[in-house]
Amino acid sequence: MPNIYNALVVKGRDTVGQQINVTCEVQQLLGNNRVRAVAMSATDGLTRGMEVIDTGTPLSIPVGGATLGRIFNVLGEPVDNLGPVDTSTTSPIHRPAPAFIELDTKFLIFETGIKVVDLLAPYRRGGKIGLFGGAGVGKTVLIMELINNIAKAHGGVSVFGGVGERTREGNDLYIEMKESGVINEKNIAESKVALVYGQMNEPPGARMRVGLTALTMAEYFRDVNEQNVLLFIDNIFRFVQAGSEVSALLGRMPSAVGYQPTLSTEMGSLQERITSTKKGSITSIQAVYVPADDLTDPAPATTFAHLDATTVLSRGLAAKGIYPAVDPLDSTSTMLQPRIVGEEHYETAQRVKQTSQRYKELQDIIAILGLDELSEEDRLTVARARKMERFLSQPFFVAEVFTGSPGKYVGLAETIRGFQLILSGELDSLPEQAFYLVEVKEIILSTNSGQIGVLPNHAPIATAVDIGLLRIRLNNDQWLTVALMGGFARIGNNEITILGNDAEISTDIDPQEAQQALEIAEANLSGAEGFE
Template identity: 95%
Template sequence: MSATDGLMRGMDVIDTGAPLSVPVGGATLGRIFNVLGEPIDNLGPVDTRTTSPIHRSAPAFIQLDTKLSIFETGIKVVDLLAPYRRGGKIGLFGGAGVGKTVLIMELINNIAKAHGGVSVFGGVGERTREGNDLYMEMKESGVINEQNIAESKVALVYGQMNEPPGARMRVGLTALTMAEYFRDVNEQDVLLFIDNIFRFVQAGSEVSALLGRMPSAVGYQPTLSTEMGSLQERITSTKEGSITSIQAVYVPADDLTDPAPATTFAHLDATTVLSRGLAAKGIYPAVDPLDSTSTMLQPRIVGEEHYETAQRVKQTLQRYKELQDIIAILGLDELSEEDRLTVARARKIERFLSQPFFVAEVFTGSPGKYVGLAETIKGFKLILSGELDGLPEQAFYLVEVKEIILSTNSGQIGILPNHAPIATAVDIGILRIRLQDQWLTMALMGGFARIGNNEITVLVNDAEKGSDIDPQEAQQTLEIAEVNLSKAEGKRQTIEANLALRRARTRVEAINMMS
């Protein structure tokens, strides 16, 4: 459980006859503990006499609760394709450096703050720096209240990678014991975050080797399934309350068939698989939409609209995956018109699944976004229906808008990031949006624009993308408008003819800017 420095043969050992017990209850909130339940945050002793043993049985079958409801996270790819169950177990699978810890920190930010209940975080064999980053993040977000610790919403239990294997193997049990008290005694819904379950297995393997047990598959301990079950079966929902567990799982060499992640799969309600291929493309979160699964994605649970949208997204992405070899060998031009359209929509979907995170704002410079489920479904339905086929792929990616040029009643104005808040009438004219090195051009027919908080909202009477306008038809409309103006009689007819001419000229100008 701690360093063995100074121990020697012949030393007296005293058997207390008591199990390893840790403090539980409200006094643990806002504090950091080690595997023995000792505070390690230099804030003094814990003000509680209530303790619980870390080794105990799972709840009896008749105590379990089987209600099914969705746990909204605000992360598009998760909520749409692999929704989480309230009171369930969720695994975040991925190799080194694909974003497991960032995703779990974003989930803590989104869920713990909106959840309103209590949370317990177990740091199992991970980096000390990450534990410190998480502690600072929680203080900044108010989940840990420095001024009044009693009002904090989370307890932290750390057994980092410099700890002995015995400590790393049991730190998850310590965190779970604290969560069980809130569930069983306080009758609360609890969030349990564990980072990383693979380190729990790894520590068990080290202990097994020290005990001289014969290694099993791929060198793991022969008791792997039993040890995993003793932890996972205690993470469940009872009639008193629920524990919703989100666990990061390191995948050695990106091999999901490795015994450690494979054994974890059997216990989970939802799996979020992180892809190195998507991370290499710069698409974050790098969640693989085809490999990620959830038992909750059923029409009777999520509803027909959600289910149908998710299935169509998966079908489109699966077809794109099947066509990639053909594209690599023969090129995109050799595909049928239908397949080219599928590829275009799949690439837009792939980029639309990306999302800026709150916890990554300091690194990316992009403000984080929480996207509700209804908004997520609506966005993907627009892509699948073809209504957004004219937009470039970059419009669906989390790239920054570099510049906007807008026609107002006072003339054209240029809008850059961090522009001062304004509200203005939009004139008949051109709207240009610069995304990285590409311009998106639209013909607007008057309306209203509001700018504030680094966002722009434009409400218009009518709008057409330059790429959607037929050049021949636009030129004919312009010629007709010029003839009608020359024949106009009276003030009203002249005003109407002038408006029609301005609209026609704007459409032709939008086409010219595209070329």
């Protein structure tokens, strides 16, 4: 008799003579030399009397460098029409979680190079993060940027597990990864990610096990190659949903809300394998669907118990053109504690959240009465909050082909320093637009010695800036003109920082108010007594 979880292969021909080869997984031993197994692919054409072969082992899949840049199904078979994969190194998908003695219990921050994540909801190395976001808010781009950054900054690789995904979404992700260079078509071995899909049209057995297939590939990179791995699971709810379907097929009594009675056990068997060991780490980012927005539903509630951080993408921020559209107030992390991240990081993050929360509270008042009706203190809070909101924006490496702006990896120390400058009021004189991290083609400054033009890769200089117009040529060749009340400019490392005494974008200046100010100034000057 085959053991539980053994793989069975059903071979034969259907009624029209087509070859059938279906892999099943043993789930129950019924006695009298009978077992109950769940199919991992379509069962069309199966008939009684077909030959069934016990492989003697659980499902085994190819692992290692041969998987990078390729797309697999739950059985570890390539489905990208790029030829066979080296199967000399394989691993069973059912494995025990690492022993306690092997675990790395240190609280280490997983730096992503994405400002809003690293400051307000830092990821834990070897932790689990829930990613909440609807369609069109930048979830796919954020996923690809994380895959790109871990490869460059941490020397790691990524595994993407599409659990119950739409076929179209999986195809779109694959195409975008090729366009952005995450998957290298010319040299597949240099790719940074392996993809495993169990699509919506697959049987529940495949959707239930595809998460384990992706996790097994990630475990090999962690345990054998001793690398830091990023594991994406989209969507973890579909894993639970598939388990519920299989449970019904096996005749188990349903539990609360119709879910399987083994819900917590199944979730734990997957989540407990996602952890840090002394050799490497698996950091998992899991998309979480919440049925009917009910957070008390057993599926998301069981998932939440395993998460170390939540990253919430806001449609409101995306509508403003601020990417990544991570909501600074709704995103949380268990790592944001002074004893883990340090007092400076913690205090800065809390002040950013407090300022953002106050701005959110004032938005209704602003919409009804206007900004001028606020107190001076509240106006200052709103101005700083809007600057911080824009400073949270960041150009991504994987979006370069779409935006034309080179990506930027921002270190944690630089992020903290930037927000401290905004909160302290040192940058109150700068306009909001100055806080977008954008790439420009040219800047024209007014200095004591006349106007100077600054192009990319300009020699490092520091100079005083006169009162006058600051002209900025953007990547789309449009010019942005800013009235600057003098200040200081520093150029270096292909970046320019301008600190102004006061500044206002020319399109924001009221012509009538400007004319009145000019007339008053001329009158004052004409009436002033000269010096002898």
